[in-house]
Amino acid sequence: MPEPRSRGRLADRLVVAWFVFAFLALIWPVCLPAARVRPLVLGVPFSLFWIAALLAASFVVLLVYELRRGGDDDA
Amino acid sequence: MPDWVVVLAVTLAYLALSLVVGLASGRKTSAGTEGYVAGDRTLAFLVLYFVLGASIFSAFAFLGGPGWAYSRGASAFYILSYGTVGMVPWFWYGPKVARLGRRHGYVTQAELFAHRFESRGLSAVLAVLSLVAFVPYLTLQMQGAGYVFNTVTEGRIPVWAGAAIAYGVVLVYVFHSGVMGVAWTNTLQGVFMMALAWILGLYLPWKLYGGVGPMFEALATERPEMLVPPGLTASGGTWSWGGYSSAIAVSAIGFSLWPHYFMKIYTARDNRTLRRSVVFYPTFQIFLIPILFIGFAGILRFPGVTPADAILPTILTSLDLPAVVVGLFCAGALAASMSTGDALVHAAASVLVRDGYRVLFRPDLDPVRETRLIRILVVVISAVAYYFAVVSKISLVALLLLSYGFVAQIAPVLLATFLMPRASKAGVLSGLIAGCTVVVLLNFRPELQLADVHPGIWGLGVNLLVLALVSRRTAPPADEHVRKFLEA
Numbered sequence: 001m002p003e004p005r006s007r008g009r010l011a012d013r014l015v016v017a018w019f020v021f022a023f024l025a026l027i028w029p030v031c032l033p034a035a036r037v038r039p040l041v042l043g044v045p046f047s048l049f050w051i052a053a054l055l056a057a058s059f060v061v062l063l064v065y066e067l068r069r070g071g072d073d074d075a
Numbered sequence: 076m077p078d079w080v081v082v083l084a085v086t087l088a089y090l091a092l093s094l095v096v097g098l099a100s101g102r103k104t105s106a107g108t109e110g111y112v113a114g115d116r117t118l119a120f121l122v123l124y125f126v127l128g129a130s131i132f133s134a135f136a137f138l139g140g141p142g143w144a145y146s147r148g149a150s151a152f153y154i155l156s157y158g159t160v161g162m163v164p165w166f167w168y169g170p171k172v173a174r175l176g177r178r179h180g181y182v183t184q185a186e187l188f189a190h191r192f193e194s195r196g197l198s199a200v201l202a203v204l205s206l207v208a209f210v211p212y213l214t215l216q217m218q219g220a221g222y223v224f225n226t227v228t229e230g231r232i233p234v235w236a237g238a239a240i241a242y243g244v245v246l247v248y249v250f251h252s253g254v255m256g257v258a259w260t261n262t263l264q265g266v267f268m269m270a271l272a273w274i275l276g277l278y279l280p281w282k283l284y285g286g287v288g289p290m291f292e293a294l295a296t297e298r299p300e301m302l303v304p305p306g307l308t309a310s311g312g313t314w315s316w317g318g319y320s321s322a323i324a325v326s327a328i329g330f331s332l333w334p335h336y337f338m339k340i341y342t343a344r345d346n347r348t349l350r351r352s353v354v355f356y357p358t359f360q361i362f363l364i365p366i367l368f369i370g371f372a373g374i375l376r377f378p379g380v381t382p383a384d385a386i387l388p389t390i391l392t393s394l395d396l397p398a399v400v401v402g403l404f405c406a407g408a409l410a411a412s413m414s415t416g417d418a419l420v421h422a423a424a425s426v427l428v429r430d431g432y433r434v435l436f437r438p439d440l441d442p443v444r445e446t447r448l449i450r451i452l453v454v455v456i457s458a459v460a461y462y463f464a465v466v467s468k469i470s471l472v473a474l475l476l477l478s479y480g481f482v483a484q485i486a487p488v489l490l491a492t493f494l495m496p497r498a499s500k501a502g503v504l505s506g507l508i509a510g511c512t513v514v515v516l517l518n519f520r521p522e523l524q525l526a527d528v529h530p531g532i533w534g535l536g537v538n539l540l541v542l543a544l545v546s547r548r549t550a551p552p553a554d555e556h557v558r559k560f561l562e563a
Contacts, residue, residue: 019163023327026156027320028305037295037302043288044364045295045302051152052364055159059357062166066354 008069015065022054078398082227085402086409089267093260093413094244100259101252107442111253111449112182112425113341116173118258123352125265126258126339126418127162128359131330132268133212133415134219137408138384140363144370146383148298150306150314151367156323158360161330166353168493170346171563172337183422184337184485185430191492191560192500193552195434200507201485202431205334208478209423210460211471216416217242217464220409226388227405235465241409245417246457250450254342257417264410269362271407276365279372279390287368293375301374317526325531329482332489335422420460424452480514480531487538495546496557502546510538 024030034050041049104110104117118126136154143151172187181187185205189198217238224237232240248256277287284290294302301307305319331337343349373386380389387408391401428449433440440448463471487506491498517523517530524530551557 019160023160023324026159027323028316031304031320035304037299040288040291040295043286043291045149045291047149047302047304048152048155048364048367051155051159052361055155055357055361058159058163059354062163062354066166066350 011065011068015061018061019058022058025054026051078401079227079229079231081398082402082405083232085399086224086227086405089406089409090241090244093263093410094248096263097244097248097256097260098251100255101248104253104255106446108182108425108429108445108449109180109442111446112338112421112429113176114254114258116177116341117344118339118342118348119344120348120351122258122262123339123343123348124355124359125262126342127336127352127356129261129265129268129410129414130257130339130418131158131333131336131415132359132363132411134216134408134412136363136366137268137272137411138219138222138387140366141370141373141387142382142384144367145373145380145386146307146370147309147314148301148306148374149304150308150319151370152304152306153319153322153326155360155363155367157326157330158363159327159357161327162353162356162360165331165340166350168489169340169343169349169353171493171560172340173343173346173349175560175563176341182338182341183426183429184332184334185426188488188492188503189430189434191552191557192498192503193556194500194504197488197500197504197507198430198434200504201334202426202434204481204485204507204511205426205430206423207474208333208481209335209419210456210463211474211478213416213419213423213456213460214464214471215475216412216419217460219412220416221465223405223408223412226385227401238461238465241413242416242457242461245413245420246454249417249421250453253446253449254339254421257421258342260417261414264414265359267407267410268414269359271404272362272365275387275391275404276368279394280368282394283372283376283390290368290372294371298374301371315527317528321527321529321532325479325483325529325535328486328535329479329531332485333482334426334485335418338422338425339418420453420457423456424449427452427456477514477518480518480529480534481511483531484510484514484534484538486535487542491542491546492560493563494561495542496554496561497546497551498542499546499549499551501549502542502544505545506538506540506542509541510534513537 035047037045039046104115109115140151140154175181175187179190185198185201188201189195220241221234221238224232224240225234248260280287280290284293305314305316308314340349369387373380373390377386377389380386391404428445433445484507488503491503514530514534517533
């Protein structure tokens with residue numbers, strides 16, 4: 001079992017890695033596979049769905065990270 | 076009663092409500108600068124959430140967003156894209172900045188950087204940079220407000236009078252209540268904007284096509300090029316990937332660094348409030364999707380509307396909607412303009428006094444006199460922006476293009492503050508000046524922009540390089556001083 005501190009550090013890295021990916025996935029060249037109209041997903045073109053999905057996933061990632069870190073660091 | 080009178084009555088009712096909320100909200104703060112500029116560091120989650128949402132979404136988002144989608148198709152996705160990641164850095168550096176703010180009494184962005192690098196020059200440069208970025212942006216908000224009035228009254232109220240009415244209200248509540256006036260009116264305006272965006276963004280495709288799905292199905296068949304990034308340029312050609320991607324990158328990097336925005340870190344009640352406002356920010360940001368639906372709804376049914384920003388008023392007036400509904404839309408557009416404009420007026424005055432005048436000429440200025448001076452500057456800056464918005468023939472659009480590139484140049488200063496112990500005063504200052512110079516040069520000589528990449532990106536490269544090179548050759552601040560920031 002990893003120590004809580006190293007688990008925390010791993011979570012930090014995973015969250016940072018997610019946001020680096022999310023940023024790259026919005027721009028050339030990573031976004032190229034998503035730059036198309038079809039399939040329409042939930043009624044919107046795939047290109048728009050891709051951005052909305054990244055936004056929604058980023059919200060969930062940060063929410064889970066914030067809820068799991070617990071406590072407060074006000075000093 | 077003619078429709079335009081009903082529309083005007085609804086719009087004025089909204090303005091009256093904004094004024095009442097703005098005036099009432101300033102009663103509990105202290106008399107000094109900390110109360111007027113940072114709200115005594117007491118803002119709770121919900122208010123901060125709306126401040127972060129409403130002060131970044133301006134008249135551009137409400138009128139320009141549909142305009143972009145209508146005329147440039149998927150290029151408008153860049154507006155949605157940069158906000159997806161732009162706010163996230165606050166989650167990590169926001170609590171550090173807030174903690175240092177509480178410890179050292181900062182209320183502006185430049186105070187943190189000037190303290191870290193022990194440089195009055197840095198404070199002055201940032202004050203000038205903020206002003207150059209703010210005034211054209213504010214001017215645009217005023218023009219947006221004047222345009223709304225002019226449209227709703229079918230030309231009976233000219234643009235100059237409309238801008239004066241809306242920004243007269245802003246001036247009164249910002250003058251009286253400072254940041255608390257900005258915060259509570261932003262809450263009201265934010266609720267308004269979100270509600271209207273979702274209602275209009277879903278209603279218009281339903282009314283014109285039978286739903287969002289059928290609308291995009293029709294577009295995918297008849298105008299598929301409008302739905303594929305990078306979309307079109309203003310002149311109708313295909314936008315380059317370099318232009319599209321670098322616009323997202325430079326806006327995402329600068330997003331959380333706009334000085335009027337950054338200052339709101341100091342208003343948070345505690346770090347948890349700050350972090351949770353960042354976490355929930357996407358729930359506000361996503362309202363841009365229905366905003367874009369409005370523009371897409373116009374492409375097939377209302378071809379040839381010019382200027383493109385008029386697409387929303389054009390659709391609304393052609394659908395024979397009840398006058399009250401049109402009035403609510405106008406109030407929503409005013410809310411978008413005012414919720415950004417008020418934060419800009421307040422921040423510009425605070426920065427000029429706190430980071431310019433006080434640092435350079437009157438370090439002993441007491442908080443009550445300082446607040447009085449900020450209030451005077453609120454009036455002066457509003458008057459200057461109003462002059463450029465409706466009187467002067469000089470266009471500030473070129474400055475607006477510069478401002479996004481300029482704001483991104485603050486990113487290396489932030490990095491140096493928290494992550495680069497070797498960074499020196501000379502390093503950050505020369506990097507900042509070099510980066511801004513590149514932005515200016517490339518804006519005036521666009522043919523030098525390689526692969527259509529935004530000048531701000533080239534500026535950032537030069538900025539970081541100069542920062543690193545100069546810092547290697549000059550003495551950094553003392554270790555003990557630097558640790559206060561690195562370990563905050």
